[in-house]
Amino acid sequence: MDTNLQYSYQIPDLKTRFQIDFGNIIEQIVELLTYSDVSTDTRTFDNEELKNKLRAAISYALGLLASTSGYSMSEKIQRDVLTAKNTLIALFNAIIIKPQLTYIDLLDIYFELIQKVSIILNYGTPIPQPRTGNYEIT
Amino acid sequence: MPYVAYLFNSKDKLKEDLIEKVNKIKNNIDKVKSLYGDDNKVLIKNSAIIDLKEALILTLNYLAILNDSKKVNEYKDKIIEKLVYIKENKILTIDQYRDTYLLLKQILIE
Numbered sequence: 001m002d003t004n005l006q007y008s009y010q011i012p013d014l015k016t017r018f019q020i021d022f023g024n025i026i027e028q029i030v031e032l033l034t035y036s037d038v039s040t041d042t043r044t045f046d047n048e049e050l051k052n053k054l055r056a057a058i059s060y061a062l063g064l065l066a067s068t069s070g071y072s073m074s075e076k077i078q079r080d081v082l083t084a085k086n087t088l089i090a091l092f093n094a095i096i097i098k099p100q101l102t103y104i105d106l107l108d109i110y111f112e113l114i115q116k117v118s119i120i121l122n123y124g125t126p127i128p129q130p131r132t133g134n135y136e137i138t
Numbered sequence: 139m140p141y142v143a144y145l146f147n148s149k150d151k152l153k154e155d156l157i158e159k160v161n162k163i164k165n166n167i168d169k170v171k172s173l174y175g176d177d178n179k180v181l182i183k184n185s186a187i188i189d190l191k192e193a194l195i196l197t198l199n200y201l202a203i204l205n206d207s208k209k210v211n212e213y214k215d216k217i218i219e220k221l222v223y224i225k226e227n228k229i230l231t232i233d234q235y236r237d238t239y240l241l242l243k244q245i246l247i248e
Binding site: 019114 | 140141142143145146188191192195198199201202203205210214218221222225
């Protein structure tokens, strides 16, 4: 397969998949933030369920970040992306430790998540890396 | 527009939608003024509060995507403070409602 074609297929596919998985969770969080009483309305909000959703969203973001390893980035961008990674991991751990998420927690986590994903999405361009080795079927 | 889509599209689309929301808030204020005049004790609730919350959440997205640390430092906590106040009180006076509108407008104009 032509390497350039391979990249033009893989990269958009990854982002589309991310957009769907991450997007579903983000919509649910926005709904909670806008329309329900987080931490008091047990009919619409379950703490453990929300914690799982947030951890899943962070995992998707980290997965996206891992996929940028072959991207061309300046040193500044590399630093920003590293900070994004560390913040996401810290958020992931904080969510595990916190027994009950409050409305403020959720707003803070939501903001950090969007901001860091925005950084990951907007920086870097993929470097096509053609395979040069010889492959032999035995 | 789905919120995640703003991450993939330009900030311009987000700003455009935010302007639309903020204009809706302004319409709500004008409606109250036309019904009650300059009475500052009029209370705002229900759908008008939801409009405001939607605008505030969208503004939070806007700040997150903007990549402008000065603006984030200046406004993020104010936006969160407003959302928490609304969550706890559920009702705002027209003065508080107008103050929040002015804050949103200021963020958009700067």
